[in-house]
Amino acid sequence: MMDLPLLVGQVFNGFSVASLFILATLGLALSFGLMRVINMAHGEMLMLGGYLAYLTFLLVPGPLAILIALPVAFLGAAALGAVLEVTVIHRLASRPLDTLLATWGVSLILQQAARSIFGAIGVSVTAPGWLNHTISIATGPLAGLTLPATRIFIMVVAVAVLLALGLFITKSRIGLLVRAVNQDRMMAAASGIDVRRVDLVVFSLGTGIAGLAGVVLALLGPVTPSVGQSYIVPAFLVVVLGGLGSMVGTTVAALILGMVSALSQIFLDVSTSQVLVLLFVIVFLQFRPQGVIAVRSRALED
């Protein structure tokens, strides 16, 4: 018989893994949809967010440091993202595979820089008191279930980011421009939209969100120079599964992969469940090669 608290616990874990995927992937998916480029240094934006959180906790001790760390990490990662966009990505805009390789070079340099500055061993952030407890259920059918507050916090952050980004894209003027460029870059440029600026804004917004992901990551475990690496490959799979740059697709894909990963870990060890996630993606693509959400288009190639 299935152990109910275990099952509910893993579903809860699935949601928290999915929340991390969402935060780590949204930026990738946004810029992939807009510019067709994948930023391999995206994982290092997570890393940067984590280290910025660590520094903020050093400078501003107190229970609310985490709330200061979030905007600091967002701005820091967004600024670095803007520099990266202007110097590397913009130059290679028409060669997606080469962008992938060049940004991998950036990621190596950023990792080594982190190693030189902070050391190869990770630094850790202590979650403030109000996040440092678990909700445990002692009675009823779910007895034995424990829900760590940090994981609930991650979900809250992910939902808040999704809502804010959704409002930004659908309601703001810049959001309107983003949707226009996303739909038809040439027409948008022809009707006077500064396509370059839109690219830059979206790219640094995306890296900023990765910075936020880095902060919540710091609550879960130590921040190491290679912390981004371990999250980025699953995040790429989320992009592949989600379909071209759609926010809804990315969110659904993150939820699916989070659940597949968490639920399979009831029966399998972590590494086998990783293989299962990859197999799942390949099998899923057999039925829907265009991903969860397909963008309707009459174009033959895009």
Place this chain on the structure above:
Amino acid sequence: MPKYLSQLWIVALVLAVAAPWLISSYELSLLGRFLAMAILAIGLVLLWGEAGILSLGQGVFFGLGGYAIAMHMKLVSLPEGELPDFMMWSGLDALPWWWVPFANPVFALVAVVALPAIVGALFSWLVFRRRIVGTYFSLITQALALCFATLLVSKQDVTGGFNGLTDFKTLFGQDLASPGAPIALYFVTLGFVVLAFLGARWLIGSRYGILLRATRDGENRVRFLGYNTTPYKVVAFAIAAALAGLGGALFTLHAGVISPALVGVVPSIEMIVWVAVGGRYSLWGAVAGALIVNFAKDEISSALPEAWLYVLGAVFILVVTLLPRGIAGLVRDLAGRRALVATKPQEVQK
């Protein structure tokens, strides 16, 4: 290309054959190792340069070849009825079934090439048949490399875990520690490099090569001409995988070890760097790239361990942005410019 450049291969081959008497035995072992990697690089020219398919998972096939030969050597060095040491430490009492056939030398030799080719063909067919191309494909291959490496590490009882497989004694009855072994191994590797080079050159010049390039430049147009492009791409992927497996097996023999650290995400991307630096459209460029990048890595990481990743990252960015055709493209441009000056204007127009 001017004549003196096209004859340079003779010099290169003479130097390569004379190498055992020209350089120290340590340098020779490095050269042999890097030549094994060059076989993989030749496969990447076919796959990435000609077919335009960027695989970030070549380490998987390199590893399959390496592990195939390593498992064989591990098994033959055992006394009758015993298990490899790491299996005994993990408390296994019987050899896993999929280890058993590797005791046979012929099976192991065939598996070095066939195993990566079959896995590569199956994997790429599943992805290509649904017309998943470009960036998507590259990301999936990278996930494949991640899965392969983590599986190897975590299934320690049957794979040797993080330390991989090492401590080999003999190969096909030959003592690997004998003084002649490194030189023999070097010539075997050199022979395979030449074979792979000629084979790839023949393929690139054949009708198949034309179709690969056409698919790279306009896949849908090739479809409209009535070709199903999927099998062509699957074959290219399988050949590149087989060459990677061959390179991995020879590397394992030279290095005396194969481990997850040689086959994961980062080494897989490093393999792309070799070819990017040397020139993805040029066979000799890829061979030169594999040798140059690896010798540079050896020099820099022993002199300044910190600096290697900075150098690698910077080289990656510079080569991709400024020199997309790598060293080979640079040489061709320089030589071509001189040739242009030397020829008369009306000949240039042809």
